[in-house]
Amino acid sequence: MAEFLSYFRQDRLPHIWCPGCGNGTVTGALIRAIDKLGLDKNNIVVVSGIGCSSRAVGYLDFDTLHTTHGRAIAFATGVKLARPRLKVIVITGDGDSAAIGGNHLIHAARRNIDITTIIINNNIYGMTSGQASPMTPHGMLGTTAPYGNVEYNFDLCELAKAAGATYVARATTYHYVLLEDLISKALMHKGFAVVEALSQCPTYFGRKNKIGGAVDTLNWIKEQTVNVKAAAALPAEKRAGKILIGELHSVEKAEFTQQYLELIARVQRANPTYARNKGVPGCELNSD
């Protein structure tokens, strides 16, 4: 599939990620989902923050924006409001979205703005040598948790759901087919969509926790998870401690940019002088 590589800046490949890092798998899933849906690559903006996962935009041949730490969703909100017709995708990591950018995540979810957010969760700060992140599970090791992490991790999907995201799903790099399927659905969803992709960091998470290399870490992720449909039939003791994967939440709700444009039209109808002067001075509407 040479078509697959055509979505990349091939002069930048091979990428910088460690051998066996899950970021490449998630990026591949996003590309294949976009390819299958037949989205026009000139109408896609991919925004990312800081971190290993956020390097993905450097390899993708879309309009891309590599922003400050944690602020990817804030920048994406700006892009979406300035050009509502664009498909805006955010690729972010667990440290980027759950720690420093946690506030942006919940407020974008609250607004229900039409952004697809893919959170690559590798349970650790990989780029800066393995500090414990808000997604490091209780008791696991990291550079800043050498005797085990005493903090509890977020359930990002529950957080996003509670904050008002209208599409919430979780998959892993082991369950690739599910991951691609959920990203496709999230891309087609009108509203704030969150896909948490559990990913392996063999270099830091796998090594620090004595799990092993890329393959062992993938198997570890597989053992931690259970599909939400299968979990419904499982007895409670088998379900305990497992992470649910699959489509966790999907509802239809009025979308933010749509409502904002309707509001502008309504105010202009009510105040004809605004329309005659092409809006409030200094706040011209976009020509397109």
Place this chain on the structure above:
Amino acid sequence: MAESKKRFFHVIREHYCKGCSICVAFCPKQVLELKNGKVFPARPDDCIGCRMCELRCPDFAIEVHPAEEKVTAERSVNHIDLSLPPEAHHA
């Protein structure tokens, strides 16, 4: 006579492969092996074309194609003119 078996061939981009062995470990038919730290199809006749190696590969280093599919020169990354900026290929 049994139905003739579908055959597949593998396109390997060796300079993309980092030898993480995810494809080797999760191949249901143990088709792939590592040789000098790079993947290579040791038993291509056993391949059932599930493409899980291609899909799980984090480095975009392997592709599986049905044997009847012709590989054109431009499929290979070695034939891509990298002096052109990626924008040059946009519609």
